[in-house]
Amino acid sequence: MAKLTGIQIQKLLPKTNCKECGSNTCLAFAMKLAAGKAELSECPYASEEAKAVLGAASEPPVKGVYFGADKQVKVGEETCLYRHEKTFVNQTVFAININDADSAEAIEQTLDSVAKYELTRVGEVLRVEMLAITHNASAPEALAAAAENAWQKTGRPLILYSSDVKALAAAAAAVKGSNSLIGPATPENAAELVEIAKANAHALLVTAPDLNALVALTGKLKEDGFNDLVLQFQTSSLAEQFQANSIARKAALKTAYKPLGYASINFIKSGDVMDASVAAITEITKFGGICVLPEFNKAQLAGLMALRQNIYTDPQKPIQVEPKLYAIGEPTKDSPVFVTTNFSLTYFIVSGEIENSGLSAWLVIPECEGMSVLTAWAAGKFSGASIGKFCKEIGLDNQVNTREIVIPGYVAQISGELEENMPGWKVIVGTQEAGDIESFVKARFAQHLK
Numbered sequence: 384m385a386k387l388t389g390i391q392i393q394k395l396l397p398k399t400n401c402k403e404c405g406s407n408t409c410l411a412f413a414m415k416l417a418a419g420k421a422e423l424s425e426c427p428y429a430s431e432e433a434k435a436v437l438g439a440a441s442e443p444p445v446k447g448v449y450f451g452a453d454k455q456v457k458v459g460e461e462t463c464l465y466r467h468e469k470t471f472v473n474q475t476v477f478a479i480n481i482n483d484a485d486s487a488e489a490i491e492q493t494l495d496s497v498a499k500y501e502l503t504r505v506g507e508v509l510r511v512e513m514l515a516i517t518h519n520a521s522a523p524e525a526l527a528a529a530a531e532n533a534w535q536k537t538g539r540p541l542i543l544y545s546s547d548v549k550a551l552a553a554a555a556a557a558v559k560g561s562n563s564l565i566g567p568a569t570p571e572n573a574a575e576l577v578e579i580a581k582a583n584a585h586a587l588l589v590t591a592p593d594l595n596a597l598v599a600l601t602g603k604l605k606e607d608g609f610n611d612l613v614l615q616f617q618t619s620s621l622a623e624q625f626q627a628n629s630i631a632r633k634a635a636l637k638t639a640y641k642p643l644g645y646a647s648i649n650f651i652k653s654g655d656v657m658d659a660s661v662a663a664i665t666e667i668t669k670f671g672g673i674c675v676l677p678e679f680n681k682a683q684l685a686g687l688m689a690l691r692q693n694i695y696t697d698p699q700k701p702i703q704v705e706p707k708l709y710a711i712g713e714p715t716k717d718s719p720v721f722v723t724t725n726f727s728l729t730y731f732i733v734s735g736e737i738e739n740s741g742l743s744a745w746l747v748i749p750e751c752e753g754m755s756v757l758t759a760w761a762a763g764k765f766s767g768a769s770i771g772k773f774c775k776e777i778g779l780d781n782q783v784n785t786r787e788i789v790i791p792g793y794v795a796q797i798s799g800e801l802e803e804n805m806p807g808w809k810v811i812v813g814t815q816e817a818g819d820i821e822s823f824v825k826a827r828f829a830q831h832l833k
């Protein structure tokens with residue numbers, strides 16, 4: 384069936400604009416459906432005709448699955464193969480593996496590390512989103528005990544992994560409400576596991592010896608009405624995993640092949656930190672849904688988190704900070720005033736350099752649509768007139784006694800125009816590079832340093 388446009392889809396919707404689907408109008412919802420960013424089931428009033436016509440055509444090519452009590456951890460819902468085409472949507476989720484046969488002390492240490500780990504980077508707080516509990520203990524009840532403990536201590540949704548169906552059933556029930564992932568469901572035990580997953584509102588991790596068997600299994604599960612699935616490919620090398628992830632994603636996006644239209648999971652087994660990092664990097668860059676790391680390693684996570692953040696940032700929407708007047712340190716009304724753009728990287732580098740110089744200051748951040756200094760200036764978003772207007776809007780004259788404002792060295796040419804637009808103010812041309820701010824501050828504002 385040819386892909387329907389938003390307008391064609393809207394004709395099949397009730398057109399009451401009741402907003403219950405989360406969109407303001409039926410047309411807006413139809414546009415989301417057409418873009419594969421919503422599911423028809425989100426409209427409670429969709430007619431049987433709409434369901435029949437839209438059916439599979441309205442489903443996102445990669446099924447979204449949500450984890451956690453508040454369903455904040457999401458996988459799937461991707462619509463493009465390459466980041467530059469549009470944007471990747473739901474970032475590869477990181478999980479740390481725990482074996483229920485490990486010592487209580489080792490398990491507690493990992494739980495504690497995961498619960499406390501936070502990395503703040505360009506204004507975003509990055510965390511490990513999930514925990515995997517692999518059942519290796521001889522006692523079947525060990526899985527449920529470890530799962531309950533992990534859920535209570537970290538609040539992270541879990542991946543419960545065991546071939547013992549009874550152990551899995553007990554653990555799934557113990558963490559009901561966590562919206563976790565259980566498995567592995569195989570062609571042999573899938574029917575039983577579906578019932579356990581349904582009874583406890585969990586999703587299902589499915590696996591099979593090869594892609595053909597996996598396709599048959601996901602097709603059957605969907606036909607039977609269970610569609611919250613995550614795929615585990617049985618691969619034995621980095622190259623095979625890369626290939627399987629790529630085949631599945633291409634099939635889902637380019638040919639709308641539903642049996643492979645799910646996020647994937649990979650348990651990284653290597654105990655070598657470099658090998659494990661390479662495997663994780665492959666997951667982040669090549670379509671991995673959930674990446675389970677074999678152990679908690681702060682240094683490894685920092686690099687992986689930064690890479691993931693970069694890959695999953697919308698290339699068309701630079702990360703921005705809120706336009707306003709920022710206090711750096713503990714400025715008084717007489718402290719120096721700086722101005723730069725609201726591109727996150729620019730803001731964090733400039734504010735960090737001012738802070739590192741030991742100066743307390745004010746930093747004016749006008750609206751520049753997230754552009755860097757020279758780009759914003761070239762686009763007319765960082766001019767003397769626009770900065771002057773913004774300073775007026777935030778009432779800068781009343782907030783500080785200072786009447787000097789430092790502009791980035793790259794836009795020295797706007798100093799005259801800015802002075803015209805900020806009567807009574809003197810414009811000081813600062814440094815071109817943020818790395819020179821410290822020496823600039825020491826030379827220019829020594830009297831303000833403690």
Ligand code: SF4
Nearest residue numbers: 400401402404409426
């Ligand atoms: S819930 Fe259905 S009827 Fe209501 S606005 Fe959304 S699409 Fe329209």
